[in-house]
Amino acid sequence: MRSFRSAPLPEPKPWTAPLPDAAPPADMAIYQLPTGTYENRAALAYRGGSFGDLRKFAATAVLVQHPAGDLLIDAGFGKGVEEHIAAMPSYRRSPHELGATVHEQLRAKNYDMSRLRGVVITHAHWDHVSGLDELDVPIWMNPAESRYVERAKDAVVFRDIARTREIHGYTFDGPPYLGFSGSHDVHGDGSIVIVEAGGHTDGSVVVFVNLPDGRRFAFIGDLTWQLEGVTLRAERPKMLRMLADVQPERVRDGLLNVIALADRVHVVPAHDVRAYEPIPEWAGSRGGV
Template identity: 30%
Template sequence: MTAILRAAVLLSVIVAAGYFYYIGDGRVSRTTDFRLPIREMRALTAQDGDQLPTTVAVEVVGRDHIPLGLAIAGKGLGHFSMARTAFLVSGPSGRILVDTGMPEDLAAKKQPGTSPVYDAPAQNRVARMMDEADIIVLTHEHWDHMGGLAHSDRLSSLIRKSVLSPSQIAALPALAGKPGPFWNGSSPKALDNSAPTKIAPGVVVMAAPGHTPGSQIIYVRLADGEEVLFIGDITFSIDGIRDVRHRPRLMQNVIMEPPEDRSAVAAQLRSLNTLYLAEPRLRIIPSHDSEHLNRLIRDGFLVDGF
C-alpha cells in the first residue's frame, strides 16, 4: 500500500468516526436510573374530581426547519419542522399557561434553521394569557419557552403567579438582559420539584434536569380521563421516544448553549419509551414536533389556539 493510499484510508476512517460520533450516534443505554413516577403523579391528582382541567390548547408562535438528523441522530438531511409553542390548560379551577413563547425581537436574533416564520398575533395571544392565566409554569429556561416572560414589561406583576424552579429563576436575568434579581420586590415562587409536586388540581411537576438544569416534566390529568405529559425539549420529536434515539452530539455539545447532559437525557428517553409502550393512551407532548402537534389537533385532543 502506498503512502498516499494509507493516508487516504486513515483520513476516511477519521472522517467516518467523526461523523458517527458527532452526527450518527443516537444510541441510548438499555438501562436507566431515572424513573418517571407516573403512579405518584396519578395519586396526587386522584381526589381532584370536578376541579380537574377540561381542555388543553396550543399556540404556535413560530416555525423554522432544521435537518432531521439534528433532531434525531442518524436520520439524514430531511427537514424537521420546529414549532415554537405555548400551551394552555383550562378548567374549573383556573387556567395554567405552560411556557410563554418568545417576543419578536428575540426570535429575530435566535430563531435558527431555514425559512423561519414568526406569528406576532399568536404571541400577542400568549402575552394576553400571561396576564389572564392563574399560574405560569415553564418546561425549561430557554429563550423560546421563557422568553415571553423574561422580556415582558409586566414581569414584576407576572412573576407573582409564576411557579419556577430555582434554576429557572437563576436564568431569568441573563435571558432578560438585565442584572438580577430585577423584579422589584415581587419574588417568584421557588418550587422544590425534586419529587412530584402538585401545583394545581390535576397538574403535577417534577424535575428532569438534562436538557437544561431547570428542565421539568409537567403531568396533567383531565376530567375525561385523558392524561398528558409536557416534556419540553427532552426530545424535539416524538420519534425520539418511539425509537429511543438521542439528538446528535453536534446539536447537544456544539450548537446548544450550554451543552445538555447527554447521559441524563438518555435516561429520560429510556424511561419515557418504557412509559410510551406501557401506556399507549398517555399523551406525551414534546414542545417542538409540528407533525405530532398537528396530529393531536386533528384528533380533537388539542385545541388550535387560545
C-alpha cells in the same frame, strides 16, 4: 438523502404500575397556541435523522384552564422575537415564520387575563420564553433554573424580560412521580404536576397534565426535539448533546423515563408540531379535548 444508521438507546421496561391518582375538575381543559415555527434539519435533531429532512420546529404555548386558575406552559414567540433571535449566536439563527403571539391570541378571543396565574416554563431558553415580553404575569421557576439563568449565556433573553416580571418560585416538594425524582402538584388534585427533569438546563422540567376524561399528557420541553427521540429511542447527536445540554446523561435518563411511559401518556416534545395534533387550538371557549 439517506441518513446515517445508529443504534437506538436501550429499550426501557414499560411502566406497568398504576398511574398516580388524579382528580381533575370536570371543566378543566387544554388548548395549544401556536406562535410560529423555525427550520431545522432532522439530522441535527436526533441520531439517524436525515440532512435532507428539513422540518418546521414548533414554538407553541399550551393553555391549561382550571377553575382554581389557569396556567400557560411556555410562551412561544413574542412581539420582540426578531430582537430575541438576534441575541443568539449566528449559528442558532434559523429561518422562521411568525404567527400571532400568545397575548394577541388571548386578547382576540376576549380572554380574562385575571384568570392567568402565570407561565410555567419548561426551561429558560429564548424560544420558550420570548412570548413573556407581552405577558405581565408571574413566571413559575424552580431554584435550579433560577441558578441557571444567573450564569448561562443561553438565558440572556430570559434575563432581559424577567427584569420586569414577578418570579413565582416553587420547589419539588412532592414525592417521586412516574420515574422522576421530585414533583410539585400545582392544584393539589393531581391535574397538573411539574417534575424535576434537569439536564437540558439545570432546572428543566416536565409538566404532566391529567384531564377529566382520563387522558394524560407529558409536556417534556427539550428532553428530545422531535418525536423520534421517543418512537425510535434516538437521542440528540453527540455534538448537539454537548452544545445543547448542561448534563447530557441526565437528559438521557429523563428521555428513557418518558419512553417507558409512552404507551400510557401522550408525550409532547416542545418543538414537534405533530405532537400537538390531539390538542385543540385556542378558540375562546371552555371546551376540552
